[in-house]
Amino acid sequence: xxxxxxxxxxxxxxxxxxxxxxxxxxxxxxxxxxxxxxxxxxxxxxxxxxxxxxxxxxxxxxxxxxxxxxxxxxxxxxxxxxxxxxxxxxxxxxxxxxxxxxxxxxxxxxxxxxxxxxxxxxxxxxxxxxxxxxxxxxxxxxxxxxxxxxxxxxxxxxxxxxxxxxxxxxxxxxxxxxxxxxxxxxxxxxxxxxxxxxxxxxxxxxxxxxxxxxxxxxxxxxxxxxxxxxxxxxxxxxxxxxxxxxxxxxxxxxxxxxxxxxxxxxxxxxxxxxxxxxxxxxxxxxxxxxxxxxxxxxxxxxxxxxxxxxxxxxxxxxxxxxxxxxxxxxxxxxxxxx
Numbered sequence: 001x002x003x004x005x006x007x008x009x010x011x012x013x014x015x016x017x018x019x020x021x022x023x024x025x026x027x028x029x030x031x032x033x034x035x036x037x038x039x040x041x042x043x044x045x046x047x048x049x050x051x052x053x054x055x056x057x058x059x060x061x062x063x064x065x066x067x068x069x070x071x072x073x074x075x076x077x078x079x080x081x082x083x084x085x086x087x088x089x090x091x092x093x094x095x096x097x098x099x100x101x102x103x104x105x106x107x108x109x110x111x112x113x114x115x116x117x118x119x120x121x122x123x124x125x126x127x128x129x130x131x132x133x134x135x136x137x138x139x140x141x142x143x144x145x146x147x148x149x150x151x152x153x154x155x156x157x158x159x160x161x162x163x164x165x166x167x168x169x170x171x172x173x174x175x176x177x178x179x180x181x182x183x184x185x186x187x188x189x190x191x192x193x194x195x196x197x198x199x200x201x202x203x204x205x206x207x208x209x210x211x212x213x214x215x216x217x218x219x220x221x222x223x224x225x226x227x228x229x230x231x232x233x234x235x236x237x238x239x240x241x242x243x244x245x246x247x248x249x250x251x252x253x254x255x256x257x258x259x260x261x262x263x264x265x266x267x268x269x270x271x272x273x274x275x276x277x278x279x280x281x282x283x284x285x286x287x288x289x290x291x292x293x294x295x296x297x298x299x300x301x302x303x304x305x306x307x308x309x310x311x312x313x314x315x316x317x318x319x320x321x322x323x324x325x326x327x328x329x330x331x332x333x334x335x336x337x338x
Contacts, residue, residue: 024049025105025166026205029112030131033124039113043162046109047169054097054173054185061095062180093183096247099170100191100198101215103222106152106166107207110159114150127206134204134211146208151225153233160239171244188247189219191312196324214328217312218285219249223331230255230272230335238279250283251276252310254329256336257288268338285310287329294318294330 028045036042066087073079073086115122126141135142152159167189174185195217204211207222216222219237227233230253237251259265269286276284287310297304301319309318309329318326 023101023105023108023202023205024053025108026131026203029108029206030128033112033116033128039109039117039162042112043109043165046105046166050166050169051173054170057097058174058177058179058185061185089181089183093179093181094186095179095183096186096188096190097174098188098190098192098194098247098249099167099245100189100194100218100249102163102166102189102219103152103225104205104207104209104215106159106163107148107150107222107225108205109162109166110150110152110156111145111148111206111208113158113162114148115144131204131206135208142208142210144208145206146224147226148208149226151207151222151227153221153225153227153236155228155232155236160236163236164240167240167242167245171241175244186247187245189242189245189249190247191216191218191249193312195312196328214324214331216332217328218252219283220252221333223328223333225333227333229338231275231338234272234276234279234281238276238281242280242282246282248283248313250285250313251281252285252287252312252332254287254289254332254334256334257290257293258336260288272338287332289329289332289334291330291334294326298323298326 025046027049028042032042032045036045068085068087070085073084076086076090078084078091079086112127116124116127122141122144126138130138130141150156150159152163171187174187177185179185195215199214200212202211202215208224209215209222214223221227221233233251233253255269259269273284273286289309293304293307294309297307297318304319305317307318308315309321311321311325311329318329321329
């Protein structure tokens with residue numbers, strides 16, 4: 001008998017993001033970069049934005065109507081005894097808050113750290129102007145940021161440090177807070193469908209992402225990050241303390257389907273999963289994909305009716321997905337032969 005009536009997707013601060021459309025990191029960059037003396041001062045403003053955003057989401061959740069769930073209530077301890085539906089509360093009624101698109105924030109702040117405060121190859125004025133103009137007329141800056149090696153998942157110490165700070169800040173912003181049904185708020189690194197909806201309203205970001213470009217799904221590298229491979233990704237993505245953001249949010253890795261065709265590939269994949277868990281990872285999704293196959297499936301869907309892919313927290317038939325979800329999966333980095 002379950003004692004919890006929890007809702008995993010009560011809200012999202014995306015990035016952690018400071019509501020729609022701007023991320024907490026981008027809000028700090030746009031408003032405070034010019035007056036910040038170093039990256040740590042800018043990180044301090046970002047942490048403040050995360051806290052403020054969490055407060056708004058928690059307040060917005062008060063009095064939220066939740067649809068009755070009579071069947072679920074049969075399986076939750078206390079509902080029958082108290083003649084109360086689970087939607088009205090159980091012994092533990094927790095709300096989950098997503099922190100989607102963490103890599104977007106990390107990569108943006110890392111770019112500022114390396115290029116603005118580090119080697120000073122980009123001035124604050126140039127970066128802010130490039131963001132304001134969606135990088136139109138700023139091709140050199142755009143390519144420098146978009147294809148920078150300083151991305152979360154690429155083993156860069158500064159990027160990993162920033163990820164730890166943002167993850168801890170998100171966890172602390174919800175720690176000990178109670179909701180209106182007597183439960184707690186749980187931070188998570190997931191995104192649900194928000195990675196599509198929020199990206200549409202998100203302005204250009206300092207990681208070289210143009211306005212409305214997609215952000216990564218769940219706890220995953222940015223789509224355009226040139227990571228060194230799945231082992232590098234696993235090492236970086238287990239640096240943060242994930243125990244405080246365990247509401248859900250898998251690291252999603254796209255592995256070429258050839259990795260599952262022989263014993264050697266299966267052994268390597270099993271080792272990768274074990275490594276992730278031993279290093280402190282809490283959820284891992286592996287997608288067996290083939291970019292050429294998916295592109296052909298978009299052109300000839302009738303030939304691929306049984307093609308199944310992992311989307312964000314569920315699997316579905318590729319040809320039945322909306323094109324924007326199909327394109328997102330195709331755009332994710334595909335690893336093979338590690």
